[in-house]
Amino acid sequence: MINDSNRLIYVMRPDGELNISHYFGALQELRELQYQYQSILFIADVQQLTTNPIAKIDYQERIENIVRDCILCGIDPSQTIICIESQIAELAEIHQLISAITPLGWLERVQNYKEVIDEIDHTELSTFGLLGLPLLYSAAVLGFNAMQVLEDNEYIAYIELSREIARRFNHLYGRESGFEEKAYQSINKLGEKKSDLYLKLLTKFQQDGDEEAEEQAKFLLEDAHNLAFGDKNRLIAFLENKSRVYLNEPKLLPLETKVVGTDGEYMNNTLDNIITLHETKESLNGKIRLMPSDPARVRLTDPGNPKLCPVWQLHKLYTSEQKQNQLKQSCTSATIGCSDCKQILEQNILNLQHTLHDKYGEICNDNISIKKIIADNCESASKIVCDTLESLKEAVCFTY
Ligand code: SF4
Numbered sequence: 001m002i003n004d005s006n007r008l009i010y011v012m013r014p015d016g017e018l019n020i021s022h023y024f025g026a027l028q029e030l031r032e033l034q035y036q037y038q039s040i041l042f043i044a045d046v047q048q049l050t051t052n053p054i055a056k057i058d059y060q061e062r063i064e065n066i067v068r069d070c071i072l073c074g075i076d077p078s079q080t081i082i083c084i085e086s087q088i089a090e091l092a093e094i095h096q097l098i099s100a101i102t103p104l105g106w107l108e109r110v111q112n113y114k115e116v117i118d119e120i121d122h123t124e125l126s127t128f129g130l131l132g133l134p135l136l137y138s139a140a141v142l143g144f145n146a147m148q149v150l151e152d153n154e155y156i157a158y159i160e161l162s163r164e165i166a167r168r169f170n171h172l173y174g175r176e177s178g179f180e181e182k183a184y185q186s187i188n189k190l191g192e193k194k195s196d197l198y199l200k201l202l203t204k205f206q207q208d209g210d211e212e213a214e215e216q217a218k219f220l221l222e223d224a225h226n227l228a229f230g231d232k233n234r235l236i237a238f239l240e241n242k243s244r245v246y247l248n249e250p251k252l253l254p255l256e257t258k259v260v261g262t263d264g265e266y267m268n269n270t271l272d273n274i275i276t277l278h279e280t281k282e283s284l285n286g287k288i289r290l291m292p293s294d295p296a297r298v299r300l301t302d303p304g305n306p307k308l309c310p311v312w313q314l315h316k317l318y319t320s321e322q323k324q325n326q327l328k329q330s331c332t333s334a335t336i337g338c339s340d341c342k343q344i345l346e347q348n349i350l351n352l353q354h355t356l357h358d359k360y361g362e363i364c365n366d367n368i369s370i371k372k373i374i375a376d377n378c379e380s381a382s383k384i385v386c387d388t389l390e391s392l393k394e395a396v397c398f399t400y
Helices: 020-033 045-051 059-072 090-099 104-110 113-120 133-143 153-173 179-188 192-208 211-223 229-239 281-289 310-318 321-332 338-365 367-395
Strands: 007-012 038-043 080-084 148-152 251-255
Touching (some): 007 133, 020 038, 038 059, 045 133, 059 080, 059 367, 148 153, 153 251, 153 367, 179 192, 211 229, 281 338, 310 321
């Protein structure tokens, strides 16, 4: 059974249609990881609104489509909690609490505020929300108390900020008053047998330095599924003779695959260069036929260099190794034309699309199921974040 101390989060911004860069860049990996970690697929609509508050977007329709496509990519909603930022009210409270201890300089350092505004190209977007965007991200990662964040390296600064905030919060509030008394109350919640065992292991570790006993005690706590997150962390701190840890310091689980778009740049919804998971033969042909190839290959008789060809980057994702070797040979010896090479790619893209639709597509056409999946998953997400919020409120003495 996967325990909640092994939690992973992937933050997805709903900036348009789900496309193959999401699939190869993250979802394919999450599909495997969801069986090792308690996984959260977090759709960050508030973060998206913050970067573009002016656009009129039907978020409900967009997000339902994204959820549908995530399932089509093999994300199993009974295994991964697929949830929406704006539907988890507790996150707003966590955002408030951590904003109280986050120095302004940390936010200014994470992103160059002016650069972001220039990039977005809306001068009227000099908003408080934009400056606080990294904090929204941190609220999500810390709110779920994730140990791992599946993310591009370019977001490493956001994760570092989350780690710093967690460290600062733990430092400021970790010395809770009446810690020992509260630790014994938490021990009682383990039930009679487990409490006795925990206390024996605690004594063995603290008096004799028995590290195996420490490991066993931690395992016992991890396995105590009825114990709230706050109690668990308090008892780990009690075992290690430390002050209490309220927030985990998350680590980056880097995503390495970058997918090239139909214009040769990296695929991005804002660049209108995407391939979706619902292409028809015609729509796909329209996109791939116009794709740039090796610019030095002007005539059919010119040998090509796959390393300089964006089409080849897609072949590496879609085409079998054996076929890639044949194509590489044909390209470099000018025995295949780019148009034939592109047709092979088109067919391979359609083949994968069909495979996904056959394997995972059944639920995707059922609107009621998608709505229910979203509602149920958001409820589960709220429960997790609520646990964290309770523990943070306790730390700052908001125990009314
Ligand atoms: Fe690119 Fe294929 Fe043309 Fe070679 S044959 S340049 S790999 S499109």
